[in-house]
Amino acid sequence: MKIVSATQIREIDEYTINHEPVTSIDLMERAATAFSSWFMQHYSNIKRIKIVCGPGNNGGDGLVIARILYSYGYKVEVYTILPTAKTSKDFDINLQRLSSLISEQRITPNSKLPQFHTEDILIDALFGSGLNRPLAGLAADIVQAMNQAKTIIAVDIPSGLFTDTNNSKEDVIIKATQTIAFQLPKLAFMLPQNADFIGDWHLVDIGLHPTAIAQASTNYFYTHTRKAITYLKKRSKFSHKGTNGHALLIAGSYGMMGAAILSARACLRSGVGKLTLHAPKHANDLVQSNIPEALFSADDNKYLSTTEWTEDQLKSYSAIGLGPGLSIDTKILSLIHSIIEHGSSIPLIIDADGINNLSTPEGRDLLDKLPENTIITPHPKEFQKLLNRSWQNDYEKLDLLREFSVKYQVIVCLKGAHTAVALPDGSIHFNSTGNPGMATGGSGDVLTGIITALLAQKYNPAHAAIFGVYLHGLAGDIAVKEKSIYSMVASDLTDNLPKAFLEITALQTQNS
């Protein structure tokens, strides 16, 4: 699903009006109806609401919502906030339509500000995607007053928040409990810095013209379920373990075998035909008894010491995963070097200590040599270390992320609430699954195992990264229902991979 800019939203809007064709007032009616249906489903037991409407089309939506909710028996109070005399045409028409049912409380710069209370249920229709400067004066005062309420449902986007550019820390912005956005998600929704303003967000369909959406060019995408399920490859009836690939996982060291085991188990639960785990020899019994399905390749040392791999040793593998539990050690750079040199055609994913080792000055020299489409999966701190610099805000972080993956032609999965998968073509794909319970030790090792398995099965690396991240989050979403965000551990993710695959195959069947 595309994530488009505020300007593109306006263009898609106009195209829909001209080509469907539909009048702008009817499109507004449709948008407000979609919002109201969502609202009535989720707030059926409350009867009294306050709707705060601004002067533009976001405010116009608010006026229609007021009319609809009133007709369903809600007690509705409407505030129109008019910083200047300028209002949009569709705002005026809807104010007129509402006037016989409800009288608005009009607030201008000379009025007394209304008071809002903790227990108020507010609908925020002050400003939407038309915001073009930070809120000030009356608009800022009203938002501050509204933020006293515990429950605020934002129409399209919280007022004061920009759709696709950075807000400064001082900006006054609605702190919504929920945001109901029209059809396409906004870039602002993907960024951790905006989480407190947006709350939980949901999309409602308003029938924007598919041609206009198809024509909009963007670097940003949202991996929603409908797209994600198309990535899962069908298994042929005649497939055997040879067709499903042989993965090599180089992971674990003295005291850190847990990471290797978590990763190996996840790899085996993600469809790989065969897995060899290369780890220090002391771990042999542990691995054999805990993961009987894996082959063990012993390293002579407590920590990894086999840094030289020959083409002959590597040639039987269809993917290599490297990093979980390796520790920071100069030998690891020699290992990466050797793999790049002798196995450059084997898809490769580097995580955890693999990335930490690339973040050393000598390691950075290796970045240029990574084979095209190598996948790395840093969390933000690891990415900062890799870049050797920080960023001022999440928009700058996205720019740095894109620059990095284009420059080195690698795939970067930057882990977070909406993990961002940056591809060498400059596109960034935000994930839709996952929950805060997954922020726990070993969760990243599981992701490495999943992606290694997909690479071994010959998923193209971009799909392996995007789909692997989706699967990992989906397993987390299934796990959280039983385990809660507090009690979840990384093994719960692996334990729920089978249910995640079942869910995806069921959806594939439904859609075919």
Ligand SMILES: NC(=O)C1=CN([C@@H]2O[C@H](COP(=O)(O)OP(=O)(O)OC[C@H]3O[C@@H](n4cnc5c(N)ncnc54)[C@H](OP(=O)(O)O)[C@@H]3O)[C@@H](O)[C@H]2O)[C@H](O)CC1
């Ligand atoms: N395709 C869709 O998704 C549809 C969206 N709809 C809704 O329309 C809004 C966008 O409406 P728009 O009228 O373009 O903009 P706003 O309502 O957000 O803002 C109105 C005007 O307010 C002025 N403005 C901007 N920033 C500020 C500010 N900081 N303080 C005061 N005033 C501000 C600006 O005008 P200026 O001339 O003053 O610059 C805006 O034009 C979208 O979010 C949806 O809710 C449709 O209803 C259906 C289709």
Ligand SMILES: [K+]
């Ligand atoms: K709003």
